[in-house]
Amino acid sequence: MNPYVPILIMMGVAAVMAIAGLATSAIIGPKTYNRAKLEAYECGIMPTPHALGKGRFNIKYYLVAMTFIVFDIEVVFLYPWAVAFSDLAVFGLVAMLGFIALITVPYIYEWRRGALDWD
Amino acid sequence: MNHGVVADFSQETWWISVIKAVAILVFLLLSVLIAIWAERRVLARMQIRPGPNVHGPFGLLQSLADAMKLLLKEDLTVKAADKFVYVLAPLITVFASLLVFAVIPFGPEVSVFGVVTPLQLTDLPVSVLYILAVTSFGVYGIMLGGWASGSTYPLLGSVRGTAQVISYELAMGLSLVSVFIVSGSMSTSAIVESQQGFWWAVALLPAFAVYLVSMVGETNRLPFDLPEAEGELVAGHMTEYSSMKFAWFFLAEYINMFNVAAVATTLFLGGWRAPWPISAINDGMFNEGWWPVLWFLAKLWLVMFFFFWLRGTLLRFRYDQFMNIGWKVLIPIALVWLVAVAGVQAVRQFADVDLRTTLMWIGIPLVVVLALLLLWPEKKAPPEAAGPSEPEEIDAFAEGFPVPPLPGQVLPPSPRRAVLSVTAPAATATTTTPTATTTSDEEASDG
Numbered sequence: 292m293n294p295y296v297p298i299l300i301m302m303g304v305a306a307v308m309a310i311a312g313l314a315t316s317a318i319i320g321p322k323t324y325n326r327a328k329l330e331a332y333e334c335g336i337m338p339t340p341h342a343l344g345k346g347r348f349n350i351k352y353y354l355v356a357m358t359f360i361v362f363d364i365e366v367v368f369l370y371p372w373a374v375a376f377s378d379l380a381v382f383g384l385v386a387m388l389g390f391i392a393l394i395t396v397p398y399i400y401e402w403r404r405g406a407l408d409w410d
Numbered sequence: 411m412n413h414g415v416v417a418d419f420s421q422e423t424w425w426i427s428v429i430k431a432v433a434i435l436v437f438l439l440l441s442v443l444i445a446i447w448a449e450r451r452v453l454a455r456m457q458i459r460p461g462p463n464v465h466g467p468f469g470l471l472q473s474l475a476d477a478m479k480l481l482l483k484e485d486l487t488v489k490a491a492d493k494f495v496y497v498l499a500p501l502i503t504v505f506a507s508l509l510v511f512a513v514i515p516f517g518p519e520v521s522v523f524g525v526v527t528p529l530q531l532t533d534l535p536v537s538v539l540y541i542l543a544v545t546s547f548g549v550y551g552i553m554l555g556g557w558a559s560g561s562t563y564p565l566l567g568s569v570r571g572t573a574q575v576i577s578y579e580l581a582m583g584l585s586l587v588s589v590f591i592v593s594g595s596m597s598t599s600a601i602v603e604s605q606q607g608f609w610w611a612v613a614l615l616p617a618f619a620v621y622l623v624s625m626v627g628e629t630n631r632l633p634f635d636l637p638e639a640e641g642e643l644v645a646g647h648m649t650e651y652s653s654m655k656f657a658w659f660f661l662a663e664y665i666n667m668f669n670v671a672a673v674a675t676t677l678f679l680g681g682w683r684a685p686w687p688i689s690a691i692n693d694g695m696f697n698e699g700w701w702p703v704l705w706f707l708a709k710l711w712l713v714m715f716f717f718f719w720l721r722g723t724l725l726r727f728r729y730d731q732f733m734n735i736g737w738k739v740l741i742p743i744a745l746v747w748l749v750a751v752a753g754v755q756a757v758r759q760f761a762d763v764d765l766r767t768t769l770m771w772i773g774i775p776l777v778v779v780l781a782l783l784l785l786w787p788e789k790k791a792p793p794e795a796a797g798p799s800e801p802e803e804i805d806a807f808a809e810g811f812p813v814p815p816l817p818g819q820v821l822p823p824s825p826r827r828a829v830l831s832v833t834a835p836a837a838t839a840t841t842t843t844p845t846a847t848t849t850s851d852e853e854a855s856d857g
Binding site for chain 2: 292294295296297298300301302303304306308309310312313315316317319320321322323328329330331332333334338348349351355356358359362363366367369370373374376380381384387388391395398402407408409410
């Protein structure tokens with residue numbers, strides 16, 4: 292049997308459980324209307340009107356996400372090399388060390404420019 | 411070297427897989443119920459209080475009662491919510507968290523009612539990549555949940571949580587590369603197989619340390635539980651959720667703890683293999699049949715106890731400190747360690763030098779450098795300003811309210827103590843503090 296079939300089965304079982312749980316509580320739970328209950332929670336005071344587009348947050352988080360993409364791709368490239376380490380031999384090692392060095396340069400640049408500082 | 415899967419799945423049929431999948435689900439749900447109870451009990455012990463002890467023996471049914479209560483609560487949707495995404499988010503989180511155990515080996519092949527099957531749902535040549543993919547998918551639940559609530563605290567909690575999880579995923583991913591290099595495979599059963607000699611936690615200690623720190627950041631647990639910092643963000647992305655929707659987030663958090671603990675066990679702690687002295691008994695009889703399940707669970711709960719212990723010991727980090735650790739400490743360590751492992755492994759495999767010689771050639775210069783560093787003349791620190799040698803007597807009530815004496819200060823003799831020394835001399839004789847004894851002496855001579 293294809294090794295991915297059991298994963299599909301596991302996904303099915305997990306999805307059934309997740310949806311069944313929500314459905315059960317939606318059916319058997321009580322339903323009482325209360326205007327204050329449906330407001331956004333802000334420690335008991337009247338909620339401040341929310342900005343259009345569901346609020347704003349610090350630009351820093353975008354920076355983290357962008358940096359993450361660069362490094363995550365690096366990590367993903369490292370995996371096949373690590374698995375085939377002995378097959379690729381010295382050529383693979385030199386190529387990968389060069390790749391890591393190339394990635395380290397922007398990393399140091401970013402560090403020195405303060406992109407990794409959280410104010 | 412074997413890049414492929416070691417465990418034999420050729421006898422698998424679809425109904426065996428269904429049974430295993432349901433068994434994994436039941437195992438995870440029961441484990442979470444026990445883990446919540448265990449965490450509360452362990453934490454209570456560390457804080458010198460009893461913890462939950464009313465429902466069932468030792469309070470074991472406490473978390474079951476909590477789950478029942480959550481199931482019977484009102485399932486409300488806040489007014490500002492984006493309805494579809496709001497419901498979808500907890501589903502994604504719990505769905506993704508349940509998938510990891512599909513590739514975790516619980517043990518070797520066993521025979522049940524004449525069917526021989528490995529104690530593992532399935533194994534892929536890229537199992538660990540699958541695990542990382544699935545855990546990353548779980549982040550969508552946090553992010554969408556916070557965004558769809560249409561409220562300020564959940565939004566802030568969710569962007570924090572997302573930034574945190576992706577930052578620590580890098581360090582985690584880098585720390586795993588060295589394991590793949592030395593074991594030559596990404597299949598979980600093959601990695602367990604490669605740890606027959608010794609555990610990778612011992613051989614690759616720095617990678618294991620980086621993994622341990624980043625797994626705590628990855629699961630949003632104390633001391634890294636910034637997305638749910640109660641004092642700042644109420645409950646983070648879960649603030650606007652109630653009933654089973656909240657329960658799914660909560661369940662997913664605990665299942666994720668089990669997930670990273672299981673990965674630590676499989677990749678670094680020898681998986682289901684018995685620990686060393688036991689594994690040598692009787693030609694490895696404890697590595698066959700159902701015994702390995704015991705070792706696997708023992709190691710799993712050891713890592714879980716580490717989580718509880720951390721929570722009982724450490725304080726929550728500030729967000730900037732936390733991001734600094736991730737980006738400026740863990741990632742450089744992981745990168746340097748990765749290059750070091752690649753270098754040593756290359757010398758071993760391609761240059762025909764055995765490990766002992768390699769380590770000697772690395773170790774001797776390292777020892778010399780360390781010795782030089784130790785012997786290097788240090789800059790003498792300026793002598794500290796001499797503090798007052800005599801203890802200074804302070805008026806504790808000078809400011810209008812009582813203050814305790816600081817080091818180098820003593821309180822004036824208590825008027826009540828004089829009375830005590832007259833009426834009960836035995837009680838004063840047992841006091842051991844020097845100030846107390848001198849006072850009583852003076853008073854005695856006065857009397």
